[in-house]
Amino acid sequence: MARYHIETYGCTSNRGESQQIERALRDGGHRPVESPAEADVAILNTCTVVEKTERNMLARARELDDRTPGDLVITGCMALAQGEQFRAAGVDAEILHWDEVPEHVRNGECPTPTPDTEPVVDGVVGILPIARGCMSDCSYCITKRATGKIDSPSVEENVRKARALVHAGATELRITGQDTGVYGWDDGERKLCVLLERICEEIDGDFRVRVGMANPKGVHGIREELAAVFADQEKLYNFLHIPVQSGSNDVLGDMRRQHTVSEYVEVVETFDEYLKEWTLSTDFIVGFPTETERDFEQSLALLRETRPEKINVTRFSKRPGTDAADMKGLGGQTKKDRSSEMTDVKMEVVGEAYESMVGTEREVLLVEDGTEDSLVGYDRAYRQVAVPGAESAGVELGEVVTCEITGQNTVYALGELV
Ligand code: SF4
Incomplete structure (x- = not known):
């Protein structure tokens, strides 16, 4: 932390x-x-x-x-x-x-749910931590010390909390946890798909659901079933955040990430088969102590191959008390150069995704205030759209509006109310 x-x-x-x-x-x-x-x-x-x-x-x-x-x-x-x-x-x-x-700032570690892990409504966004902890032991992670092994409340309890958030006014539910893909593993079951189906089918109301970070290892074993749930459930944003962290299996081994590059690619391919349009979000750590120039090139190649629409690039930094902190690190200039090279590729890849939206019409759920009188929301694939003038036009947060995409600013699109 x-x-x-x-x-x-x-x-x-x-x-x-x-x-x-x-x-x-x-x-x-x-x-x-x-x-x-x-x-x-x-x-x-x-x-x-x-x-x-x-x-x-x-x-x-x-x-x-x-x-x-x-x-x-x-x-x-x-x-x-x-x-x-x-x-x-x-x-x-x-x-x-x-x-x-x-x-x-998270530095490649998973997010830590709020200390009491209770759901909260923030504006029209309901945050639902479905579990705490993970099944991994990443060598660079300090979060793990605070959260420990996965501890999953029952599906019943999470559905009840989700319903309470919707009744309290949430139009977007954000399902969070260190690793949502391993929800239920402490009970010996993979329960994420069941939970998502029950939230979407049993709770009345107009709302959408965003599934938070899930490590590739947990998702890989349920990829077909999970992609089918996304394809079936209208309320789910077509969005998956699977942090790969590196394109090199050697580095993934040193990170103790428990997944391989090909497992990550197989998840992406499965979602491509099931969903016409979806957002792949991933994270890369650059400058891990054992990352060679070849390893880094493999990360760039993987980024170009899988073309995520949302990418977090983190320059490795040591967290005290972790195993990676004891490894002999790379020089600051090397880390800086690799980070800026990857950021350039990221901007090209993400910018292309947003540019491809220009001229299309999107149904956008508005969930946040933007600058001046704009409101910000997300389309079905969880692409971010800023809508200038929305407040002046009398539109409110929580509404779904139809927008024509008129431009983009690399990491978000600009929409005009239709
Ligand atoms: S999956 Fe890895 S990075 Fe995330 S909390 Fe667990 S040990 Fe830390």
Whole structure:
């Protein structure tokens, strides 16, 4: 679990983005620190309203780069609109969309459900942790110490909690856990498919369900059954988050990930067979201590081969007390170069996916406030769509609207109300 330092500039909306980032980080067990010098990750949430602001942002980014021993993440309007300026100024930072920041800080580890693992409704989004813990023992992970082996409440109990969230106003249910794919394994059963079917079939109401992170190993054994459930159930977003972490079986072995590259590919192929359009989300850790140049090339090749529409790239950093922390690490420059090379490929792959949406019509469930009077939502494949002017048009969060996709900003699409 990381110590983070966050600084926010600009408008109320940008402050709202920082609050969302902080909420996700705290839910993930991370804690804030006052000074960038104490932080494992410093986050600069930028504004780009006038030229003077831009100069200030660049100067502050340089200062944080100097003062933070850990990673620097730059997000916000200037990062998204003029990210290249930070690179041109020699600032060593990850440039990320607001939504990508918590995943990056997570450093390849699974999210930690809130301490009491109780469901909560946040606006129109209901968060349902279905289990706690995992079946793995990844060599770089510190989360495992806090959460232990998988502990799964019954399907009955989770359906009851899901129903309560929908009755409390949730129109999007987010099913979370360290590894949703191994839900039920402590009882000797694979229960994810049954749980999803029962939530979709037994709970009345207009809502959609997003399934959270599931490691490839757990999903591989149920891939046919799970893909069939996605194909059958209208309420499920066609979205699967399976973090592969590396394209090299040698590195996966050193990470103790328990899956192989081909098992991950087989899951992707199965979902491709069952679903016409779906979003593959995955994570890569670059610069793991034993990652050779060839291993890294294999990761890039896997990214290009499977073309995920959502990708989290994390530059490896040591977590105290883990086995990976004792391994002789790669140099900072190597990690930085690989991370930026992979980020370039990621932007190309993800940008292409969003560009292919332009000119199409989408049914979008609006779930979050955006900048100014825009609202943000997701289509059936969980592609993010920002709808400028939605509030002025009288649309509210929780509504499904039809949008024509008129543009894209690499990691999200822009929609116009039809
Ligand atoms: S699956 Fe691996 S990274 Fe995730 S919590 Fe378990 S040990 Fe940690």
